[in-house]
Amino acid sequence: MSMLSYQHFPIYAIMSLFLGAFLVVMLGKNRAVRNALAFISVSASLGFLLALVKRVMIDGEVIAYWMGGRVPAGGYAIGIALEVDALSLFFGLLIAVAVFVSCVYSFSYMSHDDNVREYYTLFLMLAGGVMGLVLSGDLFNMFIMVEILTFAAVALTAFRNTAAGALEAAFKYLVVGCMGSTCILVGTVMLYAQAHTLNFAQLSALIAGDMNTATKVAFALLFIGFSTKAFIVPFHPLAADAHGAAPASISVLISGVLTKSGLYGIIRLTYFLFQSMGLGSMQFLLVFVGSLSMFICVTMALAQHDFKRLLAFHSISQIGYVLTAAGLCTAMGISAGLYHAMNHTIFKGLLFLAAGAVLHQTGTTDLGRLGGLSKRMPHTTVLFLIGAFSISGIPPFNGFASKWMIYQATYMKAVESGNIGFLLVTIIALVTSVLTLASFVKVSQSVFFGRLPAEFENVKEVPFGMRFAMGIFALLCVVTGLFPNLVTNYLTKPAAAAVFSVGNYIDSMMGAGYAESVMAAPPAAPVITYTELGCWDPVSWLLILAIALLAVTIVALAGKYDRVSLRPAATDAKHDLFFGGEESVYSQVGGGDLFWGFKHNWRHYFGFMHDLHSGIVNDYALWALVALALALLFSLIVL
């Protein structure tokens, strides 16, 4: 067990981040050292996880690592364990990539701010917390990591305390976040009282057998705790306020990483700890909550006037997609859900970075005041469009591949289970996708196209560091969109297989044969096979689209298409916009005045939603309690 054997890599991945945080506090006085330290710790963590991919993903091995060498004695796990199976490594990789890109972005993004040292400390603590949560195999250890990431996220939301609403958003996040953490803590305590162990694998072996009321209450508490972290429906306004105020690189982390950790918790909880996904009602819970948050958040996003709040609501709506897919409990559903989770981190990260670029250059993200930035920031516009097209699922980009798998999964589930409810979910999913496209058309018209206001006349392009970070995400968007089979074979299929092979998870932790001895009916490890029904093979589609586009452009250029007449003199009426003959004054159609037809027809719905999202923290706390009560009721009746 030499220091460099792969067994230690999980703990190295976590510790490199925490060590980085510690060193930045100590030595982070001057900028270069601080940036170098942050970069090294983030890339080290990414490197360690990449080294594990061959072993865990392809060979299917599950790494069980007992901290301090305390192996289980007498059938009881005393020490704290880290367990990395395909699912945790999948989420770990996702987190490491997002953290890496966000760190590169924040080098130049945070240049204007002061006390950036604290920023990097909290940044690395947040990253370490999430990495710890995803890789740990011990329930209490997961709770500690949840605490770390919640406090780091709250502090980072309020980092720019001069910004309006930053403190208030952080306070709201703190209140409901702590309610969620306490729910997790109480749930963990109740499970420990039942099974006298905190080890995740042993717990899932012991708990699944006898489900008495205590475990049912524990399930409800844990479920609500993790959904606060994932900002699912009753808790989504927090995300909107948090993203509105937090710096863009932190929004990337919150939306790309924090919500995924919440999802990871829910998947672990429902598939492993309680193994209750077989129940139809449990699937109904996840699918219902998922499609509810999918639809509510996308309609709320359409009504937003602020770029980052709009993106925040979208990230919750995409989380709704992932939750719906994960709730189907079919091989294709899980794989589609995980694939969409990965895509979501990538394109949502890209969009938040683009929002940060706009904020960095113009100082505002209000859709009403911006406009025409494509003339001054062409690269950011192209990168934003790639992100916008992939989130709304336009074929050549990655959003389409995963959404398309989700539609198939929900529709196949509807056909297999004969229950028409899932059909409704497919329809909601498809309509939500169009509404996502609508809100991104709104953003592109209000921010990047349309007329350039006078105050942003001398806006320049963002520095190269930020564009490079956005470029990485854009490249990932296109690559994962073009080679879905590559992604599914090496990433999502092993992860989906891991989700179903609970027995293997327990045995690798507690020693072979443990699962059979303890559990009444140890779940057999299913073989993951699903046939993708459609015939979407992106490379040849894109090839044909490219050839067609090439043919069109060649014919156009042959017809002297680009011999256009541009404006010769500074003022010449011919190249002014047509205003019905009037002098073409500055008039931008953007922000609130778009989609009147849709808003008019849904005005009662929007009115009700407007009153519901009051922005007062006690309303949101009340919602959290109501949600907890409903969850308790549900789990007591159903489980």
Added chain:
Amino acid sequence: MDFPFIKEAISQLFSKSSCAMYPAAESPAAPNYRGRIVYHPDRCIACGMCERVCSGNAITRRVEKTDEGDKITLTFNLGSCTFCATCADFCSRNAIEFTGDYHMVATKEEDLLVSGSFIKKPPAKKPAPAAKPQAAPAEAPKETPACAVVPREDGKPVSDPSKCVYCTLCAKKCPAGAIEVDRAAKTWALDEEKCVACGTCAEVCPKKCIIM
């Protein structure tokens, strides 16, 4: 949403189109359509009535001195005409006629001008002994002697006081407004400058006491 005209749409699909195929089929104008102006210079007496009543002041008159007399050209600018035909109504000699030809399309200004000219010969009488009428100095038009009325040599009208009943009809009808009649003072005066010797007063006078 309802489809109000489906029946008509389908039925019209099979019926003949109500289109007057204009460029192919000639479509004459309505019977008394006021189209292009035709000007008959021979009838015109250049009384200037049309020019004064034309609302679009589309009519201009040009007088040139030539040896045979005054060559008067009247031009009607169709581009400035409202085709109300008031000039035709007022023309006592109906020298202006509105035809049914509505094809008034032009690329150059000139195409829209209708003009005609005529020579206005001075009266056939023996030439005036001394000063020419136009150059008559500003002596006031005196009352003609009460003896038997003798026609004036410049062809302008003169009234016979014995027969005149001062009904003021001639003054009303005079296009140029050259005659003043005062019923109380029983006087009849003629303003030489204005008078164009058109003869309307002679025609109109019920007592035929005006002789030219």
Added chain:
Amino acid sequence: MFKKLIAESAAKSPWLFHINAGSCNGCDIELVSVLTPRYDAERLGFKLAGSPRHADIVVVTGPVTTQSLPRVLRAISQVPEPRCIVTMGSCPQSGNVFRGSYSVAGPLSKYVHVDVDVAGCAPKPEAVIDGLALATKILKEKRGR
């Protein structure tokens, strides 16, 4: 071959853009009546375009009041080449009864080269069709150059 085809079709699909420079709407109704089933200018390819960018023939009605003069000239300048300007009725040609008024900025030909004028105080639809047909011929020659 291609250039000839374009010149041919320039005459076959002239799109109109109508500018009302203070007209009494007599000519405006006549212009629109040209597109009704009775006279149906669409069978010759005419179509009313919404924006000057789509227009080939600009039809101006009304005596070009001082208020509308800058707007008329700006709208006309925004029409892409090759274009034709047709004045309809007597007003744009000469100011008609409004000539000499303080608020009439005079005939259009003072500011812009007018290709075709259709006379008539509210010309007959047939006359308008003649004028437009003449304008398409001019368009074709302009295109030909």
Added chain:
Amino acid sequence: MSIILSALQYLGYILIFPGFLFCFLGGMLLCGIDRKIVAKMQKRVGPPVLQPFYDFFKLCGKETIVPAAAAKTTFLMAPLVGLAALVVIQLFIPVFHFSAFSGMADIIVILYLLLIPALSIIIGGAASGSPYAGVGLSREMVTVIACELPLVLVLLAVAKTVGSALGTGLCFSLTEIAAYQAANGSLILRASMIPAALAFLLVIPGETGNHPFDAAEAETEICEGMLAEYSGPPLAVYKLSHAIKMLTLTSLFVALFLGGIGGKIVNILALLGLTGGAAGALGVLLGAVVLFLLCALITIVCISLVHAATARLKIEQIFKYYWTVVSALALMSLVLAWYGL
């Protein structure tokens, strides 16, 4: 050698048959027929059927003005992307039993590819910076949202019907649907499919932005909406892609609901005793002609008749109409298909 041959063949597919040439001619002719029939319905004579060709070539000859406020490259590139995407969709719609890229015709992908032309006109309008374009693109997006729900319901209903018939539970591939219809009769003859067909017919004018649902390009209210600043060749490309979109949607209707005729073509050929290569080529030609005639018929029924029979709707009426009446029709057929009718 065979690679070059197959590459040439595929290039031929893209550029000649179901690709550009067929789309250009078919789309323009369809647009001409539509304008002629609408005129006939209004007791007018109407333009010659080749009028769209004249419009296209005239616009090609005009000068392209790029307004100063526009983002130049997006402004010029947007129409081309829309056109290319439309031609790609047309490639994957099977002409009865012949499909250029047989393995890849998929309903969901076509559903999403139909978004690209709408998106290209929206981005083009946004890039021009004109406020008319801003209002136009807002209305265009609402129209796209309005048409999406019924379109989705219809496609799911068809997928379910054919899927349950073939036993795979669900079938998204157009070629399989075409084959199924060739085998046992067009889908439109089934009871559950009639409301779906009607709903699809009502969606076509909305999706292409034809008269009653063209609030987005209303030339009287907002000066041609997004096209307000376009002139010359870019405008010609947009008019062309509008025409091709009509062809694409009508041929999608034929592929989805009238596939049975493919079977009849096959046995007509068998009747004539032609076999082998000749039959294939002739079959394709015959198929293309029949497809175009059917498309013309459907255009007359669903685009021209609706154009002549009613006035332009306000944008919120369009939205309400599509999300209540047409979606109810489509939902009815989905539920019928669901319960195995």
